[in-house]
Amino acid sequence: MxxxxxxxxxxxxxxxxxxxxxxxxxxxxxxxxxxxxxxxxxxxxxxxxxxxxxxxxxxxxxxxxxxxxxxxxxxxxxxxxxxxxxxxxxxxxxxxxxxxxxxxxxxxxxxxxxxxxxxxxxxxxxxxxxxxxxxxxxxxxxxxxxxxxxxxxxxxxxxxxxxxxxxxxxxxxxxxxxxxxxxxxxxxxxxxxxxxxxxxxxxxxxKQAEAQELNLVNSRNALHDQLTGLANRRSFFLSLEERLRAGSDAPPVLGIIDLDGFKPVNDVFGHAAGDLVLKETARRFMALIGDDGVVARLGGDEFGIIFPDDLAVSTIADVAHALCSAVREPFEIPDGSVRVSGSCGIVQLASGDHTAEELYEKADFALYQVKSKHNGGVEFFSPEHETILSQRHMIELELQAGNFADELSLEYQPIIELKTGIVVGYEALARWDSARFGRISPAAFIPAAERTALIGRMTRVLLGQALDALSAMPSRLRLSFNLSARDICDHETAMTLLAMIHRSGVDARRIEFEITETALLSDFATADRVVSLFRAAGVTIALDDFGTGYSSLSHVHRLAFDKLKIDKSFVMNLDRDTRCLNITRSVANLCQNLGIASVAEGVESGEVAEGLRAMGVRLAQGYYFSRPLPLSAAIDYAIERDKFAMTQQPLYA
Incomplete structure (x- = not known):
């Protein structure tokens, strides 16, 4: 009722x-x-x-x-x-x-x-x-x-x-x-x-409205970066492919910008501060590019730019420099302000049939070239880059198709104690004599092996040769062996290397693994655990190319390295650049205060060797002492220097 x-x-x-x-x-x-x-x-x-x-x-x-x-x-x-x-x-x-x-x-x-x-x-x-x-x-x-x-x-x-x-x-x-x-x-x-x-x-x-709203959100999330609101990687490539299909005479102009010094912002001030930097960077980029172009966050601190079609070559260069300048302006965060810089690689091709992936690869290669100069700025993909890139592709194909393991070998560069002039050890340097291309530079095939995930196999082959060489060397000599970022950030690879050392019967204390700061930056937590495993087994650890990274002092403190290797870019300009001289002296003093050895790379004259010794640098290597040698010649070299050192000290030549 x-x-x-x-x-x-x-x-x-x-x-x-x-x-x-x-x-x-x-x-x-x-x-x-x-x-x-x-x-x-x-x-x-x-x-x-x-x-x-x-x-x-x-x-x-x-x-x-x-x-x-x-x-x-x-x-x-x-x-x-x-x-x-x-x-x-x-x-x-x-x-x-x-x-x-x-x-x-x-x-x-x-x-x-x-x-x-x-x-x-x-x-x-x-x-x-x-x-x-x-x-x-x-x-x-x-x-x-x-x-x-x-x-x-x-x-x-x-x-x-x-x-x-x-x-x-x-x-x-x-x-x-x-x-x-x-x-x-x-x-x-x-x-x-x-x-x-x-x-x-x-x-x-x-429910239908909620589902439609959810679909809209999912569609937006699928094509937009949730942090910055920019197009994401997928949307960026879709836009690039759409412009390629439009049938224009020239492909669209593509740029890739990477923030230099962004990781320390995250490490020191936290991810919230890093997020503020990324969002403000996105805002600055959008203000410069406008609605006619595309700005996307490709991942991490990497941004992609598709420049408006009506821009002239000179204008594109000006806009690219403006983008890098915008990044250098201070970023306000709760704890104050921070500064980063930017590097930009651009591909601008007059004509040709190219895919989106090919354009991206060329722009990325131009970015890599400008970042390798350690000074940021803008670099356009050039015919010289095209040649290098083609060679890189050939090397990658050769690595994947050929039996490169049989063609790998090691040469050994002596490491000299500056005070006595005797050889204390060697750095093992990889060599690849390809049956098809002849000798290939390590600067070409090591990165290629890392890109193709073959670096682990290469490391195992070369370490096996290094352990055999140590067995043939006088027992007082040590051997430095370089590990890649993939090696140092892979726990399974680390266990494999330790097992090889154990099976060889070589005293682990005669082995020194050199790692770069790039390896640490990629995955510090894993690298820290791997380094601890090596040190527990008796292997010493050296930080290579010290002074070229962004947070070296933090890593030296946390990982307690046994040795710091001063990058050759400082050593080779020691007698011509006051800044290089001061940096080298500071590193030498740091090592003395920490009670660890310092090693100078790239010594090419007696004057530089004497200057390094006077600063307190303990060890050195370079062409002034010897080029990398085959094993038998390296052993003979050590014996000869021992004999000579007994009659004349100090000995630099």
Whole structure:
């Protein structure tokens, strides 16, 4: 009963439901008026000549015209989009109209009942029942109107027939009385089902909207970097491929920018500060490139640029320099401000059929070239770069296809103790004499082996040769062996190398592994664990190319290296550049204070050797002492220097 009474009230607090209720009602009411007009005219026709003209003709015509007008209104305006307030107003009018028209039809039927024979009176009963049932089914979406119509129609029939004195009509009225409650229950049940259907539809629409929103978010995430809001790597390559398909005479101009010095920002100030730098960098780049170009974050601190098509060569260079200059401006973070710099590689080809991957590779190679100079700036991909890149591809193919392991060998460069002039050990340097290309520079094949993931196999082959060489050398000599970033950041490779040392029977203390700061920067946590394993086995560790990285002092402190190797770029300019002299002296003092050895690379004159000794540098190597030698010659060299050192000290030549 409570649910039925509640259904009789319009739900003012649910605008969406009101509009759904009105829309459903508007589709049914025209049918009701058509049925009413047909039934009214049918009754009127059978009573012409039996009842007065005004009752059998004028009244039904008036009722029919009223129904026709209402029918036309609903047909014209019933499908209009309405507000919740308008829907409520129209449904209230419909309730009133239903009550008024039902009373009018009921009164007319009762007035006709006293005329005609039993068949005509039966038709009146049929008219009232059909009108009531039609009203119930057509007004079910508006329970109050349906209930009023049911009560009025059946009430009129029951009262009229109950006092007719005709046993058949009395029985009909009695049956009708028992039908009122079931009809009201049907109205309530139908309405509740309608409510549930609307709620279910709303829920489905809500779920669909949420799914569409989620799809939009996923689509955005699939094509945009969530941190900076820029296009991501996938979107960048899609844009590049789309421009290539456009069929322009020249490929689009592509640039790749890498932030130099970004990792220390993360290490010192935390990732939140690094995120602020990346977001501000993205904003600065977008302000310079504008909407005609594409700025994307390709990953980490690497950004991709597709320059606008209408830029001239000189303008592109100016824009690229402006991008690098924008990066050099201070970045504000909660703890103050930080500075980084930027390097940019650009590929601008006059013509040719190129893929997106090829363009990216060329721009990346130009970036690598400019970063290798340690001074940032902008570099365009050149014909010379094309030659180098082609050679690199050939080397990579040769590494993958050929039996390069049989062509690898080692040469040994002496490491001299400056105070005594004797050889204390050697640095093992890899050599590759390809049957197809001849001798290939380590600067070419070592990076190629790292890119093709063959460096681990190469390291194992060369370490095996180095261990055999140590077995042949005098026991006092040590051997330095270079490990790549992949080697030092792979726990499994480290265990394999230690197992090789153990099987060889060589004293692990005669072995020194050299690692670069690049290896540490790639995965410091793993490198730290691997270094600890090596040191626990007795292997000493040297940091190679010291002074060229970004956080060397931090690494020296945390990893407790046994030796620092001063990069040859400082040593070779020692007698010409005061800054190189000061840096070398500072490193020598640092090593003395830490109680570890310093090794100078690239010594090419006696004056430099003497200067290094005077600074306190303990060890040195370079062409002034000897070029890298085959094993037998290296052993002979050590013996000869030992003999010479006994007769003359200090010895530098």
């Amino acid at each position: 409570n649910s039925f009474l509640a259904s009789l009230r319009l739900q003012k607090d649910d605008p969406d439901f009101l509009k759904s209720q009105y829309k459903a009602l508007a589709s049914q009411i025209p049918i009701l008026y058509v049925l009413l007009i047909i039934n009214v005219l049918a009754v009127a026709i059978t009573h012409i000549g039996t009842a007065p003209v005004w009752l059998s003709l004028y009244v039904p015509i008036g009722l029919s015209v009223t129904c026709l007008l209402r029918l036309c209104w609903w047909e014209i305006h019933g499908r209009d989009e309405v507000t919740a307030e308008r829907a409520m107003t129209l449904m209230r009018i419909t309730v009133v109209a239903a009550a008024v028209l039902t009373c009018a039809f009921g009164a007319w039927a009762v007035a006709l009942y006293q005329y005609g024979n039993a068949y005509q009176q039966g038709q009146i009963a049929y008219f009232l029942v059909v009108t009531g049932i039609s009203s119930v089914f057509c007004l079910m979406h508006l329970p109050l109107a349906a209930a009023l119509t049911t009560v009025i129609t059946f009430g009129t029939m029951i009262v009229t027939f109950m006092f007719s004195g005709n046993p058949v009509f009395v029985a009909t009225a009695t049956s009708g009385a028992f039908l009122v409650v079931p009809f009201l229950r049907v109205i309530n049940s139908y309405y509740q089902n309608f409510v549930r259907l609307v709620r279910l539809t709303e829920e489905l629409q809500k």
